[in-house]
Amino acid sequence: xxxxxxTIGVLGGMGPEATILFMQKTLDAVRANDDADHVPLIVDHNxxxxxxxxxxxxxxxxxxxxxxxxxxxxxxxxxxDALAMPCNTAHFYARTITDSVSIPFLDMVQLSTRRAVxxxxxxxxxxxxxxxxxxxxGVFENAMADSGIxxxxxxxxxxxxxxxxSIKKNGPSKQATDALQKAANRVTDLGADVVIxxxxxxxxxxxxxDCDVPIxxxxxxxxxxxxxxxxxxxxxxxxxxRSSAASIPTKTDHQGKENLQC
Amino acid sequence: xxxxxxTIGVLGGMGPEATILFMQKTLDAVRANDDADHVPLIVDHNxxxxxxxxxxxxxxxxxxxxxxxxxxxxxxxxxxDALAMPCNTAHFYARTITDSVSIPFLDMVQLSTRRAVxxxxxxxxxxxxxxxxxxxxGVFENAMADSGIxxxxxxxxxxxxxxxxSIKKNGPSKQATDALQKAANRVTDLGADVVIxxxxxxxxxxxxxDCDVPIxxxxxxxxxxxxxxxxxxxxxxxxxxRSSAASIPTKTDHQGKENLQC
Numbered sequence: 018x019x020x021x022x023x024t025i026g027v028l029g030g031m032g033p034e035a036t037i038l039f040m041q042k043t044l045d046a047v048r049a050n051d052d053a054d055h056v057p058l059i060v061d062h063n064x065x066x067x068x069x070x071x072x073x074x075x076x077x078x079x080x081x082x083x084x085x086x087x088x089x090x091x092x093x094x095x096x097x098d099a100l101a102m103p104c105n106t107a108h109f110y111a112r113t114i115t116d117s118v119s120i121p122f123l124d125m126v127q128l129s130t131r132r133a134v135x136x137x138x139x140x141x142x143x144x145x146x147x148x149x150x151x152x153x154x155g156v157f158e159n160a161m162a163d164s165g166i167x168x169x170x171x172x173x174x175x176x177x178x179x180x181x182x183s184i185k186k187n188g189p190s191k192q193a194t195d196a197l198q199k200a201a202n203r204v205t206d207l208g209a210d211v212v213i214x215x216x217x218x219x220x221x222x223x224x225x226x227d228c229d230v231p232i233x234x235x236x237x238x239x240x241x242x243x244x245x246x247x248x249x250x251x252x253x254x255x256x257x258x259r260s261s262a263a264s265i266p267t268k269t270d271h272q273g274k275e276n277l278q279c
Numbered sequence: 280x281x282x283x284x285x286t287i288g289v290l291g292g293m294g295p296e297a298t299i300l301f302m303q304k305t306l307d308a309v310r311a312n313d314d315a316d317h318v319p320l321i322v323d324h325n326x327x328x329x330x331x332x333x334x335x336x337x338x339x340x341x342x343x344x345x346x347x348x349x350x351x352x353x354x355x356x357x358x359x360d361a362l363a364m365p366c367n368t369a370h371f372y373a374r375t376i377t378d379s380v381s382i383p384f385l386d387m388v389q390l391s392t393r394r395a396v397x398x399x400x401x402x403x404x405x406x407x408x409x410x411x412x413x414x415x416x417g418v419f420e421n422a423m424a425d426s427g428i429x430x431x432x433x434x435x436x437x438x439x440x441x442x443x444x445s446i447k448k449n450g451p452s453k454q455a456t457d458a459l460q461k462a463a464n465r466v467t468d469l470g471a472d473v474v475i476x477x478x479x480x481x482x483x484x485x486x487x488x489d490c491d492v493p494i495x496x497x498x499x500x501x502x503x504x505x506x507x508x509x510x511x512x513x514x515x516x517x518x519x520x521r522s523s524a525a526s527i528p529t530k531t532d533h534q535g536k537e538n539l540q541c
Binding site for chain 2: 021031032040041044054055060063064094
């Protein structure tokens with residue numbers, strides 16, 4: 018541990034914008050009088066991790082798993098007291114990461130599922146505003162399997178992909194916000210009791226959305242967990258996993274269909 | 280080296296805002312089609328480095344040198360191919376860093392001095408827009424000692440400190456920009472042929488300044504060097520130093536007066 022605060026090791030660079038946004042949010046989350054009040058991070062801003070989309074959806078290219086395991090190992094060696102990964106889709110490889118280190122992994126998907134459980138009743142419906150790739154890999158659906166809540170997604174993959182592309186190309190815009198508002202309306206029309214923003218492009222405009230039900234961003238959940246951990250507060254065991262992770266699949270479903278619950 | 284691009288190890292967290300700005304500028308500097316086109320970084324976002332101001336100006340607190348040396352060592356072990364440090368004042372400890380690793384250190388102060396030399400004639404005057412602490416430690420003045428150019432600083436420490444405090448508290452504002460414009464005018468009135476923005480708070484508003492002479496930001500110089508290095512272009516030996524550094528002082532001048540050239 019560096020200084021008096023615990024250090025968070027960040028598996029980053031997926032994409033680099035999301036990592037920088039996570040760092041900015043972590044900075045903004047702390048009321049600081051001096052640099053030392055802020056959370057120390059070691060960030061492997063690794064832009065060279067093999068494409069998760071290509072491996073998971075197309076069954077092509079190198080397997081990102083070994084690269085993520087190596088990143089986790091070297092972050093631990095470099096002095097990280099816990100790990101975090103500000104990328105929803107990459108949580109498909111959560112168990113590969115936890116199997117390679119002895120420090121806790123602050124699992125953004127598990128932590129967000131817990132928050133959703135707190136915000137809705139047993140049998141509640143959770144609307145996911147994520148990328149089509151996240152949806153196809155079933156990362157959240159698997160995390161929610163034994164939670165008593167279930168995911169709902171609208172059949173608007175093309176629209177959400179269009180928003181992501183638009184933000185990547187032109188940055189946040191009114192057009193993108195309007196389109197994301199429509200996507201949020203669709204999942205509430207499908208009966209969502211709570212909405213999760215689980216795509217880092219959407220995070221850039223999430224605070225502009227107007228929802229009739231509670232809505233939160235997975236990136237904010239991860240920031241809260243990192244700040245708490247750095248302050249000495251350990252999240253519960255199912256959210257900060259060592260090698261006992263169970264609910265994220267380890268077998269790649271290249272078709273990405275069987276895992277879908279919505 | 281990770282993937283096909285060289286990885287830059289970043290001694291960061293001094294302050295954390297500057298590190299995030301450096302990362303954002305590095306991201307913006309690359310025309311990318313995919314994550315993999317971006318520069319891979321390993322960022323030790325260490326907010327717990329002992330206060331440089333306290334050690335250098337007041338002669339109090341722990342020596343930041345050993346902490347910086349340890350950060351450099353573990354960045355090298357973690358896979359960095361070169362090091363960068365987006366903090367002007369911390370370059371006082373440049374030799375401590377280069378003495379502890381075998382990979383190049385992309386020295387922001389040396390690189391910026393070289394750019395200033397390119398922009399002005401022999402005997403030229405370089406106006407420094409930095410913090411009073413940077414000025415008092417003479418980091419730039421020492422780097423320019425044998426360069427044929429010399430630094431000029433206005434006698435407006437209180438004004439520049441006021442701008443820094445204002446930006447730290449309220450973010451970039453018109454008031455801060457107007458005050459920094461006045462500071463820029465003062466150094467050009469003193470005969471500066473080129474102006475260097477060498478304070479990360481000022482970097483947030485540097486592009487709003489209107490100057491009659493060339494003006495550049497040290498952070499942008501460092502970004503250029505990191506992108507070039509990652510692409511396989513090595514800067515010249517005097518700017519990317521191994522253990523042969525010579526022009527940065529290693530003895531702490533607690534009064535910070537003797538080093539002043541302006």
